[in-house]
Amino acid sequence: xxxxxxxxxxxxxxxxxxPASEIAAGLLAAxxxxxxxxxxxxxxxxxxxxxFDLIVPVMTMAEPEKExxxxxxAAVEAGTGLGGFHxxxxxTFRKNTDYQFMVGGQFVAHPGNVIDYRVEMAAPGDPLLAGxxxxxxxxxQYYMHVDPRIEVxxxxxxxxxxxxxxxxxxxPVVWKHRHGEGRVFYSALGHKAxxxxxxxxxxxxxxxxxxxxxxxx
Numbered sequence: 689x690x691x692x693x694x695x696x697x698x699x700x701x702x703x704x705x706x707p708a709s710e711i712a713a714g715l716l717a718a719x720x721x722x723x724x725x726x727x728x729x730x731x732x733x734x735x736x737x738x739x740f741d742l743i744v745p746v747m748t749m750a751e752p753e754k755e756x757x758x759x760x761x762a763a764v765e766a767g768t769g770l771g772g773f774h775x776x777x778x779x780t781f782r783k784n785t786d787y788q789f790m791v792g793g794q795f796v797a798h799p800g801n802v803i804d805y806r807v808e809m810a811a812p813g814d815p816l817l818a819g820x821x822x823x824x825x826x827x828x829q830y831y832m833h834v835d836p837r838i839e840v841x842x843x844x845x846x847x848x849x850x851x852x853x854x855x856x857x858x859x860p861v862v863w864k865h866r867h868g869e870g871r872v873f874y875s876a877l878g879h880k881a882x883x884x885x886x887x888x889x890x891x892x893x894x895x896x897x898x899x900x901x902x903x904x905x
Contacts, residue, residue: 691741691901693721698728699748703775707881709746712772715894716742721901732756737763742901746776757784764790765868769900773878773893778832790867791874792838793860798828800850802879805829807861807888810840816864816895817841823888830876831859838863842875842892862892864899873900 693716697709706727713723721742724731729752737743737759764770770790771777779795781787788794808822829844831854842862848855862875873896877889884890 690720690722691903692739693723693742693744693901694731694735694737694740695723695725695744695746696727696729696731697725697746697776699750699780700775703746703748703879704881705746705748705776708773708776708878708884709744711881711884712744712746712893712897715890716744716897719894719898729753729756732760737768738766740768741903742769742771742897744777744897745770745772745780747780748775749779749782751783752781757781757787761786761790761867764870764872767869767902769871769873769897769902770867771871771873771893771897771900773875774828774830776878777874778830778876789835790872792863792865792867792872793832793834793874795830795876796833797831797851799831799846799854800829802826802828803850805844805847807842807844807877810843810860814841816892816899820888820892825877825886825889827877827879827883829859830861831857832876834860834863835865838865862896864896870902871900873897
């Protein structure tokens with residue numbers, strides 16, 4: 689049976705939600721998913737979200753209706769997967785703590801804005817990271833408030849150059865966990881659509897989305 693995915697997008701234009709959502713949808717289509725790509729959040733309240741095996745938000749700083757977020761969280765709790773990247777998932781509904789509880793973290797800062805930093809594998813034995821070692825990356829280095837329950841797959845260490853008081857802080861970059869019956873995957877990488885040209889970033893996200901989808905092998 690063909691698995692179905694919903695990619696909803698919008699919000700702050702700086703994250704290029706249109707192009708980024710097209711790339712995410714293309715990754716899933718290449719894996720055999722039937723993909724619905726929809727602008728805005730209204731579909732969360734109007735569609736049967738239980739009919740999707742995976743939902744991918746590419747939406748930053750939106751202010752949804754309460755029933756929209758309630759429908760999304762209910763679907764994930766019942767088994768629909770949730771996966772995404774950067775502010776498109778880590779800063780989607782800034783004022784909604786139910787959503788943040790489900791994601792496992794929330795963006796709060798990126799000292800220095802776009803900088804060079806190192807991404808280190810925190811769980812090299814995990815199948816999602818097989819064959820992928822530590823790598824250099826140029827983007828916003830996300831400082832996040834995170835749930836201690838998440839399973840951290842990759843992390844980064846803040847140098848303190850741009851915010852001396854956080855020097856040496858080791859921050860999760862990629863994680864997974866469960867919310868109810870649903871699988872949740874998040875990667876903080878992907879500020880601009882062009883970052884999908886980075887092979888490790890793209891491959892980690894591809895694997896993570898496949899893992900999060902319901903009935904994933």
